[in-house]
Amino acid sequence: MFKYIYLFLIIIIFPLCVSAMVPMSDNEMSTVTGQTGISIIIPDIDFGVTMTRLSLTDKDGLSGYPNPAYLVIDNIDHATFGNFNIGTKMAMGDTVAHKIGVDPATIYGSGFQSLDIDVGTDGSGSFINIELPKMQLYTGDFDDVHIRVADNQNGDYGTDLGYLSLPGLYFEGIGGNIKIRPEDIDGLGNNTGNGGIDFQITNTPFYLYNEKLIIRDADPMTTAGQDALELNQFYLHDGNNNPFIMRDGHFSLNVGQQYGKTWLKLKAHKWEGDLYANLGEMKWCGTQFGRWEIGRIIQYPDAHTYISGHNMGLDLEISARLDIENIYYIYGNKSNGEYNNSHMVHAAGSFSGTASNPSTWSFSGNLKIGDIANGRPATLDFGSNGTSNMLAINLPLKGALGIESIQLGGTDFGPVLIHGMNIKTFKINIPHP
């Protein structure tokens, strides 16, 4: 009864408020313009995300084994991601620059930077313009996440794959610009406005840094401290430990039909920037065994990823062309030649030239993982053969791989080249039944 009285009172009283308003005149309205945008100073906050279990399933199992299985990730209590806005955190000395030994003042400058949002129009149509703020995101607590393949969503009768800890993943953005607009589908710079999203990212510097990644054996009989692979102090930079700068990135997202099914297509039209990656420390069962320096990584235009499903399970094609100038594995003193290096690595669709003479090498097109035009996508399924649950991965591969110089202990062992690759089936079951 009371419920109806509340409702009645609200209905009769709320509209009266509207009658107290005065209409706005045309003259007053004419002073309102859309010339300005909005600026937001993002507050310093701790933002937490927690869950106790994540499960993924594929209800029709594997080819020949129609029993379903579940990938279960649990014990994620207090997996917290947090702390926007680097302002106070910089003052506390808790930034990537501090961690990698670079002067923070030269990286972040002084003062804050707001998030600015505008809507504008240029020759290609209307767009949302976002000037990015300085901000920091990091994972505060992500320890011993348990990963297994099981019979059901609760993780029962599971086969353990291991434990994963990621206790210090940092992302720091230091300004930059993003333009978002309907996808330029006709390729002529005209917006068709019929679906698809287009992102252009220019002069956007950022750090990605991970303090520790620990992959631990799930067997309780293994001695503590002798059961883990640690990949520590990983970060992306510009070659001089400054933030990586996306100078000119152009990406799009579309959904549509091709090759007889519907796909989600992510396309990197362009990605310009000097990208380097360092891994400061590797440990195996508590023993250090070296570090890695990788770069410069060059991404060629028109890379793409197609994603869809089959009846149940993931279909995928990744198509890209990359050059990597150096992949150093350093196991001692680099200046004393205590390293192995793969110099000038090429991943592409096809090769021409004289194999023994790298100066004649020429690469073109994209290396493909999965080949959807020929009905051979890369696939991921979860299933069981009745006795063992497993992840089943198939990675068809098509293209060419070349390394101009392999250096072992600082000594050059010459070039390596694989071309004309067309691996139609490359199956991996984890764990093996």
Added chain:
Amino acid sequence: MKKNFAIVIFICILPVAAFAMDAIDDIEMDNVTGSTGIDIFLAGTLEIQASGHRLKYFDYDGLSAQAGTGGYLALDSPHDPPQDSTLSLKLVNAKFSIDVGTKNSVFDSPNADIIPFDTSFIRVELPVFTANLTFNDFQFQMEDNNEANANTMCIIQLTDLAFAIEHVYSPMYIYTH
């Protein structure tokens, strides 16, 4: 029940109080500054819930710019009948402050140094809160432009998913440029 009734009556009567006010003229308005603000205290618990079981993104002209070749990216319940997922936003004893002002001196808050002088702004102090998501199974799938011929990538289940603003160290400022 009586307590809830009293709260509702109070909420309903508040707008009526506006009728007792006199209109403010331009001269009086000139004297209004941003030196005061509004604090909203929520004593007790406010809970907002939203439920649903289907989320779809449609691309009309697909990958080839031709009508009829588009498709849907869909999150849908695999159950028959469909089972809803529910987002519950809960505020407990929350304080939410709003001020409007014009910057005419250097602020104590270093975050606000970048606001230009003589610029009006809104200052918001956010409350801490928790949002829980009861997430029933969702299948992640692609569908053609007729929402048919679904290809399912996987079925996802998230248990006890929650988002929270745990601490707020500084206010948010909003202004035009």
